[in-house]
Amino acid sequence: MPDALLLAAALACTVIGMGWLSLAMDVHWIQVRATRRSPRMVIILRVLGAASLAASLVLCLLADTATMAALVWMMLLAVAAVTIALVLSRKPALLAPLVAAFPQSP
């Protein structure tokens, strides 16, 4: 895969991962869903988020040498976190697809 695609995929993974991590927090979950969720779902969201961020690191490492990849990943995390914070403050419904597969009631 060309580097540009790898990096685009890495960016997507960081944004989605940060999205899941944010939805693992009660305050942001209620911005997206009216119903409560079980503690198990919180754990699932955290694991998904962490796995997605880890996947983005792997993608960065595939695209570049380790020193470069570490910098790219660190900066992607910052950009993704700001993006998610802005989405949550303007249009939190945009994050609904991230939890579309989750059942409506706990």
Next chain:
Amino acid sequence: MFANFRLSFAWLHTWFGLVLGFVLMAAFFFGSLSVFDREIDRWALPETRIEPQPMPSFDTILASRFAEIAAPEPEELAAASKRSTQPLPEKLKPALFGAYTTHRDPVLDVFVGFEVPNSTLPNDLAYGSVVIDPRDGRKLPKDRLALGSAFFYPMHYSLHFTWYDIGMWIVGLAAMAMLAAVVSGVVMHRKIFREFFTFRPGKKLLRGTLDLHNLTGVVALPFHFLWALSGLIIFAGVYFPVFDKMLQPLVEQHEREEARHTGLDAEPSGVPGTLASVDAMMIAAKDHWVSRGVPGEVGYLQVTHVGSSNAYVSIYRDSTDRVATAEGLHFQGSTGRVIFEDPPTGAAETVNGFLTGMHLQQFRHWTLRWLIFVGGLLSCVCITTGFIFFVEKRKHVHARQGTSGSRWVDALAVTTVTGMMVATLATLVMNRALPEDLANRDLWEKSTFWIAWLTALTHALWRSAAVLQARMSKAWAEQSWAIAALGAVAVVLNAATTGDHLGRTLMAGYWPVAGVDLMLIASACAAAIAARKLRARAAEVVPVNPEVPDYA
């Protein structure tokens, strides 16, 4: 002194952040611009709008250019004469040739180091330089200002206060304050994880401002910390001049030891000598890199002990593929034989190389370049929201007490946030508006910058009278309008004076100029939107006795 640890850190964060924040704003704003310094150079110097060029032939082009540089720059000469214990001779002897380029440079910096006899410093050199077009060796005029690399970039680390390096010391102090602000900010922040993604712009201005300050501070925390730290490390030699001051005898001994080990003499032999074909050495270096399987163009070329029998030529691989810099091959000047290859670096040197390289960004990685630019802007947002929070939290109390503290802070905040952009854009506009053949064109451009900034300061001070009544200064909105107007004018002037309008540069894929134009348009649009909102807010009626919640 304070009731608890958190309060004492809050005090540190508030006051150091405020006082040095104005300097940090300049460091981060011009640092962000410096990420694209070569591209801004292309925009400002239309005659250099060509593709980046590799290192040209030494034997046919560079050798004669070096020979033509007869003396150091006047300011270098003046400084050197102060370091020398005797009057300097009429003509100084060249001791070093250097040429530096990167994968983003269409023009080449060529410089000669002249020996300063009877200097108080060892191996003291004074430099003279020219910028050439590497395709034919044509010299570019001296009074054309490379706005990015020769004005915004030095502004970033020295504020152009060169007297006793005072600017570098101020910026260094500010970087220390940044490190302290990052640590104390983490200590003060009560909900660092719970409010990681929190931004509530709809609520009170104070709440939204603090949210944005915390958000940009926390998510880009590694960036803030590492860039302030690496900035300090780059100039560690200035801040802690142990090597050329305190440990001089040890350093000289080390140099001799190293010379014995590497075969690269620390002193010229005193016997005249000639130089073999440097082009052949460049070819040998490239062959060597190919055999090692690494990409390689010549990034930096240096001839040491020029004209001496023990002259040597150092050829460094450009750093497109890695963060750290410097990887050199050293040839005997008289024979072209390889004397020494830089060995793999040790642990400390590797970390230093990484931090320095990360800050200086000579690599070829456009995604990372943009990400670092965004990181710099996040720092700017963090610092700006810090100022606004300071003012918003205090202005009602100050208005009731009749004190003017928040007025002054607001005026300085306007000057360093919008005022700095006004000054920058005014300089770009002037760069395109001045006649091409104007004498001392660079002086006109530099003066424009300072005059525009001073005007912005005066305007901010005048308009900030509103803050005395706890209202918002109209300067924020008005300077935003100025940014919008100047940004648009700059794009139009570029098209009018050079013909390189966006249609042409985008079609040709000439990104240095297209990119600067697009950023100018984006900034102008953002400034116009901000100006409308700021004007609406400045017109708001202030409640007589508002409750000021204590957030921090």
